[in-house]
Amino acid sequence: TPAATPTPTAVVTEAPTEAPVATEAPTQPPPPVEKTAVIGFTASLTGKLNVESTRQNDGLKLWMDQVNAAGGIPLADGSVVKFESKFYDDESNKDRVQELYTKLATEDKADFLISPYSSGLADAAAVIAEQYGKVMITTGAASDATYKKGYALVYQSYTPASHYLTGALDQLASLDPNIKKIAIVYENEKFSVSVVEALKAYAEGKGYEIVLYEGYDTGTTDFGPLLNKIAEAQPESIMGGGHFQDGSTFAKQLFDKQVAVKYLALLVAPPEPSFAELGDAALGVIGPSQWEPLAAFTPDFGPTGVELVDAYTAAFGEDPSYHSAGGYVAGLILQKAIETAGSLDTAAIKAALDGMDMMTFYGRIKFDTSAEAHGLQIGHDMVYIQWQKDAAGALVKQVVWPTAGATAPALFPLR
Amino acid sequence: MGNSGLITSLVDGVLIGVIYGLAAMGMTLIWGVMSVINLAHGSVIALGMFGIYLLFTSLGLNPYLALILVAILGLLLGVIIYSIAIHRVVNASHLSTLLATFSVNMIVIGLGTAIFSTSPRNVNYSLGNLTLGPVTLLNARLVAALAAVLVTSALYLFLYRTRLGKYVRAVANNRAAAELMGIPSAQILALSFGLGTMLAAIAGGLIATFFPFTILSGGVYELKSFVIVVLGGLGNPLGALAGGLILGMLESIIPIFLPNTWVPVLEFLLFVLILLVRPSGLFGVKK
Amino acid sequence: MSAILNVEGITKRFGGLQALTKVTFDLPEGQILGLIGPNGAGKTTLFNVINGIYSPEEGRVHFRGKDITGHKPYHLSRMGLARTHQIVRPLNGLTVRENVTAGACFGRENQKLGRAVQIADEVLEFIGLAERAEQLASSLNVAQKKRLEMARALASRPYLLLLDEVLAGLNSSEIDGMIAIVRKIRDQGVTIIMIEHVMKAVMNISDRIIVLDYGQQIAEGTPQQVAADTRVIEAYLGDPKLAERLMKEE
Amino acid sequence: MAILEIRDVTSGYGEVQILWGAGLTLEENKLTCLVGANGAGKTTLLRTVMGLLRPWSGSILFEGKDFSRVPAHTKAEMGLVLVPEGRQLFTDMTVVENLEMGATNRRSRPKFKDNLERVFEMFPRMKERANQKAGTLSGGEQQMLAVARGIMAEPRVLMIDELSLGLAPLLVLQLFDSLKQLKKTGITILLVEQNVQMALAVSDYGYVLSQGRSELEGPTRQLMDNQHVRTAYLGL
Amino acid sequence: MKNWLNPGLWFTLLLIALLGIWPILGQNAAAREVIFTVLLSVVFASSLNILLGYTGYVSFGHIVFYGLGGYIGMFLIERYNVSLWIATLAGGAAAALLAFLLGKAILRLRGAYFALATIGINEAMRAFVNNFAPFGGPTGIELKFQVYKAYGGAAQALWLTYYTIFALAILVVLVSFFIKQSKFGLSLMAIREDEDTAEVMGVVTPNAKTWAYVLSAILPGMVGVLFFFKNGNVEPGDAFRLHFSIENLVMVMLGGQGTVLGPVLGAVGYQRLRGFLLTNPVFKNIQLSVAGALLLLIVLFIPAGAVGWLRNRLPRLRKVLP
């Protein structure tokens, strides 16, 4: 029963040195057989994805430490399973992803796999997971395409890319129905393109006029030419972006150039805490987030948002970002599936995942089970944050959409 | 696109182009003098960025003052890199130096990632804006462009007006002969490498005053430097400046007519074309 | 005897510099033609025009009856025209045998590799480098490198051989050896043009001599005629008295 | 007085030994010549003296001081100048720039103008070609430039490897004549030549190098008159 | 022919055979993946060596052939459902064609200018593919998992690509050996030593260079298809990654350019070194710097590469180690 499961957060508040299983049991039965399950993945210790990947890795590590400290997960046969991780540096590129995942799946005898950060790397890893019949929970891999390739064992914890910015458009419509001119400016790369393609179709369906639809290359630092083009097109709203660096640079240069725009929503960058370093340039910028500490979901499994933030901050000395939450929730999904299955058997766990529908600190988790898009995340939704000023004039993040979860009204129009 | 748009684009192009030119100058100098293709160029640019960042954030130094320190450190770093990694192989087979600089790059990037991670940094220091008619400019960019022009002129005067500069050119042309003429070639080579590294570090430092960066950011400028070096002619510092300007203008003008993402296609095609038509560069003397 | 080479009115300029002016001559098969003249007179440039490195501004070159003006060097090599370089250019990273084998492979006979190696060994024997066959070309000394240049050219079995100062830098016994070799080559029926500043050799070996000065042909004839020509003495050979004075003076 | 003394030097390339104990002494203001068959090691000796090759053993004394470990550029600065085999010009620089590069040491700089005039007089062709890139000169012109550049350095000791290489007979005569003039201006000269007869004729003292060893030495007259020397070493 | 008896050839082949058979014997998938990476570089580096080592032309952007081959192959598999074999051949053919067309133009350039031009070509190609809709633009091309069914499932497909690359590795050694021993090889080496002289000697340099370029492009084009087929997707950034190109240059130099064994040793050594450091618990956090430092030491103390060093030390080996 779920109640008998020591949830990780419950343990953190207890003295971690005590073995919870032993103390809780009233009649001192022989200690249960302890199994160790290996979780394998690669992380980008070097290369361009290093930051996001490290946070994701930290989140996962927190989950694992908590479960292990809580004494592991009891299985149906009376044994308990604890976890151990094996991971290697994928250098943020695809060359060795398959080599390393194969090593994880075979030599290192990983029982479960977690994806690397980013859709591209996850894609390469998924083939191996599928081939060795290992369940893989992906995180940081939003691109829809991976889950439409016919995999049976790959499960997505992120909201798919196609949903990243559609909510922003809904918000815009509710803020000012008269705004019609949108510029979509995006990083010309797999993930961002899948986001804006969906956005574009959605916007056109709603009768918006796309005055500029243009990509920029990964690694762009000088947005001057693009900004001049935007200024010429005179959009009322700008949406798009890509990853942290280009997104924050874009926001900054847009501000420096004093381009007039009423609504600005960018991918990935705004939810990052360090986005605040932009100062006034950050003010009013909106961004979709997989998760926010502010978002007050009532979990039916795992810790609450507040508990997670406290534990994470204690462990790593910084606030968790949604990448951290993604790493954590990947573990949580696995935990729930093992508990439901009561064993480490792949078929049973697959069945548990297929049937999963739970509420966590991160939001709802449910997977598509159709043949066309098996494993695609369909339960989880994005929240939209905006940088605003608090009473003291410091920049703070507020959830501004959907209104149900909003912590403050949106600052509108931007400038 | 209207006239004001064009003017804005041109001004932007010039300002960024000068910086590109400065970044490329270090590469062209090292290449011209010792035929070393410096694959650590990008990482030195990144170190220049971090130099400014660290001096600014931890010592609170004014970034432009910090630039002087960064320049000196850059020179030293170059001399050290030369003595450890390059000197032994500078006469060995043509490509050994390529490997040596590649290794240096790996070491710097590896350590840099371990220390700084690849999260972007910002030098939060603003000089404000300047608005002239339709054009709005960041003062930081203006200052950077000016600084770049100054550094270029200084380098030019050094190479063509001073004895030491002539020695550098002589060593570049024939090392053994220079040695026979009483020119201490090893020191000259170390100095040249140091100067090249210094220029890269300065360029990095200036870029850091208006763009965010990571330890990997230098790579982009390294690639652009290759293009510029060819446009301007190998080993020609003024050519590098002109090449940088051309590149900067192309980058700001092409998007007026085509989607932004076609810029690199045209840029590199043009590059290959120029190589074929005028391999000695637009400003090199024709053979 | 028919002419193997006809040079008609060749003019070559480098920028403002007129390196060759209307150079014209015919070369009968089987002869040795000496080409002399002061430094910078245009001798090497003439070789470069004949074997296709430069194309001339004016004039034509015919080789064995065919117009070859502006043909690529590699075509001319296939047609039987070989040369050596004034400043030796061995293929340094290859062995002596490989150098010469390459000569045989891509020369007039366009030999298969196996046969080319045989030819190379024969030529090396002939030229006196046989025991160095396995050495890297870079480790040879000046005299040996000159021989290597010769060997490589010979291995291509040319009809016409252009020799650019093959005697420069050799001591007198080496020079004698080389002259003997050049004679033997001629005796095998190869026509030779030879640029040389070593007078005792040129005068000895040439059937005919052409003298260039500032790109112009200033004299032409048998060695005796040329040696007696006052313009040649003035521009090139120098006053014999000067030599005497030099030798005597303390 | 001996300005340069080379004692029992051994040296070579990689592991191949070329010099097996070569020695010679240059008297100040004298013209000394070094002859020997092709491959005897003359060039190797000059390179070793100059410091382009490291001596394996033996010593090199310049004005009585040990000089063996001094790098080439310091030697040049001190006035030991080599006109090398293969010329080693700055091919991408003009004739005049090459001559300027010759005059880099402290003693030569103030005399640059005078020396320039002097070499233009010696080699009028250099004046004609003053602004041509050295790499495009004819073989003989390059040789002239190499010698001229050596003279520009205002050397104390001038070592010339193969002075007459590739030069027209008339010019060779004039050049040997000029060497005698140079000697009078206080330059000590070491000449390596294949044109043995001429070299011995203009020199004061001669050495014969054979297979990396100094075989014979003596005033040039004596060497010339010695029949054994003539046939065995000079190929006359 | 007596060439066949060359011990160096057999040694090289034996080395590859031992490497290649090891995963097959134990049906060890982890080993297979490790060796796949190594063999990929063996093929790439040895091909590059034909141009770099034999002909003396440095191609920085050789990855363009790998990328283009990979794209063409993936396009055919995804769009027209052709078999892996045909796709692989097509990838090689596309690379060869590109090399042929390019060769006519850029091989006129020498030294650094050629090297730079190859960078330009690669970057232009990458930027172009990024904008080229039929190849999926920035999203690239993805294969359905279904595709592997035709080869008996994903596991079998991965083994098949492995056997193929194993065969290509053997092939590349044979090709580079026989080129080196041939008249064609001699013409390339003459060009390497002195192109003008080679021309004077009768080497038809434009043709020889172009064929060397084409030969050095084919196999990289083919392994590109194998690699991306195995990955299941291809994106511009992965296909035309300049850094990988330079790494392969490094391998050639490490092993010894211009030799048959050199690039093989270099590829094995470099990839295994990186692989070891990446997975070693002590080094994995600073693996890049450690690899860099080791590389630097090797470069400084044996700049001629392993085989070059051996050949210089023991000249008798010159004949034995081609």
Ligand SMILES: Nc1ncnc2c1ncn2[C@@H]1O[C@H](COP(=O)(O)OP(=O)(O)OP(=O)(O)O)[C@@H](O)[C@H]1O
């Ligand atoms: N590429 C070039 N550019 C400019 N001038 C050149 C070029 N090549 C040769 N010259 C000039 O043309 C003239 C003729 O040169 P060439 O090499 O033919 O002389 P040469 O008769 O062979 O002399 P030498 O006996 O010294 O070798 C020389 O004055 C030389 O400086």
Ligand SMILES: Nc1ncnc2c1ncn2[C@@H]1O[C@H](COP(=O)(O)OP(=O)(O)OP(=O)(O)O)[C@@H](O)[C@H]1O
């Ligand atoms: N770089 C080198 N590597 C190996 N051996 C060399 C090298 N340079 C010269 N040698 C060898 O050293 C020996 C002596 O050469 P050196 O050039 O000193 O002779 P030399 O007396 O100057 O001859 P020459 O009159 O031909 O110039 C020759 O046998 C030559 O093969």
Ligand SMILES: [Mg+2]
């Ligand atoms: Mg000549």
Ligand SMILES: [Mg+2]
């Ligand atoms: Mg010599």
